[in-house]
Each structure stands twice: as C-alpha cells, then as structure tokens.
Amino acid sequence: MTPPLPRIAVLDDYLQVARECADWSVLDGLCQLDFLHRQLQVPDEAADVLAPYDALCHLRERTPMPRALLERLPRLKFMTVTGKAHRTLDLPAATELGIAVCHVSAGETPGTAAPELTWGLILAAARHIAYEDRLTRAGRWQATLGISLAGKTLGLLGLGGIGQRVAAVGQAFGMRVIAWSPNLTTEAAAAHGVTRVDKEALFRDSDVLSIHVVLSDRSRHLVGRAELALMKKTALLVNTARGPIVDEAALVQALAQRQIAGAGLDVYEHEPLQPDSPLLSMDNVVLTPHLGYATRDTFERFYRSTVEGLQAWLQGRPQKLLNPQVVASPGSMQAPTPPAAESR
Numbered sequence: 479m480t481p482p483l484p485r486i487a488v489l490d491d492y493l494q495v496a497r498e499c500a501d502w503s504v505l506d507g508l509c510q511l512d513f514l515h516r517q518l519q520v521p522d523e524a525a526d527v528l529a530p531y532d533a534l535c536h537l538r539e540r541t542p543m544p545r546a547l548l549e550r551l552p553r554l555k556f557m558t559v560t561g562k563a564h565r566t567l568d569l570p571a572a573t574e575l576g577i578a579v580c581h582v583s584a585g586e587t588p589g590t591a592a593p594e595l596t597w598g599l600i601l602a603a604a605r606h607i608a609y610e611d612r613l614t615r616a617g618r619w620q621a622t623l624g625i626s627l628a629g630k631t632l633g634l635l636g637l638g639g640i641g642q643r644v645a646a647v648g649q650a651f652g653m654r655v656i657a658w659s660p661n662l663t664t665e666a667a668a669a670h671g672v673t674r675v676d677k678e679a680l681f682r683d684s685d686v687l688s689i690h691v692v693l694s695d696r697s698r699h700l701v702g703r704a705e706l707a708l709m710k711k712t713a714l715l716v717n718t719a720r721g722p723i724v725d726e727a728a729l730v731q732a733l734a735q736r737q738i739a740g741a742g743l744d745v746y747e748h749e750p751l752q753p754d755s756p757l758l759s760m761d762n763v764v765l766t767p768h769l770g771y772a773t774r775d776t777f778e779r780f781y782r783s784t785v786e787g788l789q790a791w792l793q794g795r796p797q798k799l800l801n802p803q804v805v806a807s808p809g810s811m812q813a814p815t816p817p818a819a820e821s822r
Contacts, residue, residue, distance in 0.1 A: 484532040485553075486788065488513045490540035499774070500781035508792045509533075517541070517750070525550035533557065533791070535784050538771065542566035548575055558582045558787045560780045562800065565693060573801040580791065581798050582783035592770040593643035596718045599742025600627075600686055602764045603714045609761055625685075625712070628652035633684025634672070635701070636691035636719070637662055642670050644688055656680060659691055681708035686716065693720035703728040706737060713738050718770045721746040730756050733763055744770050 486505075488496050491513045505511060512531075518524040520542050528534065528547075533556040536543075545568045548554070554577050559567060562581045572579055602608055605624035613621050632648035634641045634657040645655045655672045658680040667674035681687065687709065691697050701715075702725040709715070715738060717724055726747040732738050740762040746755075749768055757763055790797045796805060 483507075484509045484792070485530055486511050486533040486535065487528060487531045488535045488784075490517065490537050491515050492517075492540075495774075495777060496537075496781055499778045500785045502785055504785060504789055505792065509788070520544065521547040521550065529553065533788065535788065536560060536564065536567075537780065539564055539566045543572070544568050545571035548572055548577065556580070556791050556796070558784050559800075560784070563692075569800060573804055576804055578791070578796055578804045579800045580787045580796055581800055582780065582787040583798075589639050590643065591773045591776050592640050592718050593647070595744060595766070595770050596640070596644050596688055596690075596716060597647050599716050599718065599744065599764055599766065600688065600714065603716065603740045603742040604686070608764050627686070630654070630685035631656060631683050633657065633675075633680045633687040635659060635680065635687065635689045635723075637667060637670065637672060638690060638692075640718075641688075641690035644690065645670055645672050648686075653686075656683060660696070677705075678708060681705045682710075684713055685710065686714045688716040689719045689723055691719060691723060693723055698722050699725045701725065701729075703731075706732040709738050711737065711739065714740050714742065716742040718744040721749065726757075730760075733757075733760055736762075740764075742766075744768055 486509045488511065492515060494513070494515050496513055502511060514527070518527055518541060521544065524541065524547055528551055530553065531551070532553050534554065536557060536559045538560055543557070543564070543566060548568060548571050554575075556578050557572070558580045560582055562583070567579070569579060604627060606622040610620075610622060627648075628651055630653050632645070632653040632655045634645060634655065636659045637645065637657040641657065645657070648655045649671055656675045656679070657667050657672045658675055658677050662674055664674045675683065689701065691700065700723050706715075706728055715724075715729070724747075729741065733741060734756070742764040743757070744766045745768055746757075751757065751765070751767070757765060787796075787798065799805060
C-alpha cells in the first residue's frame with residue numbers, strides 16, 4: 479500500500495506569487511503542497527492551522543517559530559528557511575524536537591534590493607515625496623520645502639555589504655559619508671572612501687542617518703533616546719535593517735516633538751505595523767511594509783531554492799542543514815520515500 483504523501487505548507491505567501499516564482503511541478507507526486515496566503519497568529523492559530531503538516535517553507539522571518547509553537551506540531555519534521563539567519567526560529571528547540579532545518583539562500587544575489595529601497599526612503603523623506611503626492615491628489619500644490627543632499631553628511635550605522643552600497647550612492651550624490659559600528663575599523667571604512675567616526679559623532683554630525691547593522695542582543699535598541707537627542711533637528715533617520723534596533727517609542731517621541739526632521743522606515747518593532755501605531759498619523763515619516771528584500775528577482779531565487787531544498791529532502795538527501803545532528807541522530811528523521819512511478 480502506498481504511504482500517504484507528506485503535506486507541505488508554503489507560509490506567508492501574502493502576494494500569492496510563490497507558485498509563479500518557481501517550477502513546483504518537480505514535486506508532483508512526491509507531496510501535497512499548500513500555499514498559505516495570510517499571516518497566522520502565533521502560537522494558537524498557527525498551531526491549529528499547521529498541525530497537519532510534515533514540512534513548512536518560510537519566507538524570511540514572517541512567521542515566528544518559538545518553542546511554544548514547535549512543541550504543538552508533532553508531525554513537523556522538516557523546514558526550509560530563506561537564508562542562514564532566522565532570528566525568530568528557536569533552532570535549539572527544533573533540534574531537540576527532531577525537526578531538520580534547511581537554509582535555502584537566494585543564490586548569487588547581487589544584494590541591491592535593500593540599498594535601493596534605502597535610497598528610495600532617503601529621497602522620499604528628503605523631498606517629502608509621499609506627503610506631497612497625497613496633497614497633490616487632494617488639490618493642494620507645493621506645501622513643503624525639501625533638502626538637497628549634495629554637500630550633506632550621510633551617516634551609516636554599519637558598513638557591511640548593504641552599507642557599502644548605500645555609501646557609494648551617497649558619494650555619487652556628492653555627500654560626505656561617515657560610519658560607525660562596534661567592529662568597524664578606520665582602515666575598513668577608508669577602503670570604501672568612508673570616514674570612521676565614534677558613535678556620538680555619527681549621531682551628532684549626520685544629516686541623514688541610515689541603519690545597516692544586524693539585529694542581535696547587542697544592537698537591540700542601539701538607537702534610543704540618548705542617540706536621538708544627539709541628532710540635528712534637521713536630520714533624517716532611515717531604517718531598512720530591523721525594527722528593534724531602534725527604540726520605537728523614543729523615535730515616535732522625537733518625531734512628534736520635531737527633535738529630528740523626519741524618518742523613512744521599512745521595519746518596525748512589531749510587524750505588521752499595528753493599526754493603532756502613532757507612526758501612521760505622522761506627516762514627517764515615510765512608511766513601507768518591510769519591502770527591503772521584496773523584489774521579484776529575490777523571490778524567484780528564494781522559491782527556486784526552496785523547491786530544490788524540498789526535492790532533496792523528499793528524495794532522502796537533505797542539504798544545507800542548520801542542524802545536521804538531527805539527521806545524524808538515529809531515527810530522528812525519516813525522509814519520505816518517493817512513491818513508485820506507477821502510483822504517481
């Protein structure tokens with residue numbers, strides 16, 4: 479008797495584009511595949527909806543996977559996550575529960591999506607583009623004065639791959655570029671034509687401050703009341719990294735009291751942004767819904783790699799595991815056996 483096919487859920491396909499971004503037909507006859515298009519509340523709703531599934535496919539960190547949820551998914555044996563970092567996944571708990579986790583990268587991505595969005599937010603905030611768009615549609619004409627970027631100082635909190643690309647564009651605009659992060663050296667900054675400064679000078683001297691550090695215990699609320707108080711009243715803050723790097727309550731206060739001129743935000747302490755967030759009613763902030771990585775090019779790479787990861791697991795040869803000890807442990811995971819050709 480042919481065993482039942484494994485059930486697999488592709489999570490958080492908000493835009494309903496996952497099917498068209500990859501060739502899922504290679505999995506025909508190997509599994510039952512479902513695409514879930516809405517956010518699930520964790521843990522209770524997610525536990526109820528995901529209980530029947532043997533494998534889950536994540537898109538970034540949209541659905542958290544804490545122990546409290548994983549323990550309520552007894553059938554779950556395999557997950558794919560896009561990239562090696564999934565900071566809302568309890569990997570030790572997954573390992574303890576015998577759930578193998580495979581990282582599926584975006585392939586050889588040029589890493590341009592987030593820097594491009596960063597500059598979209600910088601320009602939108604500097605020239606009040608979203609605000610003026612709304613007013614123009616309402617019949618008003620030229621309500622604000624923006625700022626020119628040439629000759630201004632661009633400050634980068636972090637000078638990794640994304641920060642370097644943002645720096646290059648700033649230099650093309652004729653901006654002076656400064657940077658600081660805990661591990662940044664003078665030599666590393668100079669290699670990209672950037673001046674390393676201390677943390678206080680970064681916040682004090684920047685006309686535009688853009689955040690590009692990784693979220694960790696050390697960087698959580700790295701930008702708080704004290705740092706915002708150092709900034710110029712004419713300065714702009716842009717965050718396309720992770721929301722919790724900024725103390726959101728402190729930022730709301732700074733924007734409301736015009737301690738800084740404005741902000742461009744793609745990420746938030748709690749996502750999606752809640753309907754009662756004071757940010758939604760502020761005219762000096764530009765908001766986007768975590769679009770930094772959300773381009774068709776990136777999604778196609780993510781989903782193609784997801785299909786490859788699923789195919790390898792279904793064929794009993796899982797790859798790119800973040801917890802290979804799960805597979806190495808006897809009986810910890812029995813990969814599904816592909817059905818015989820005549821039963822497909």
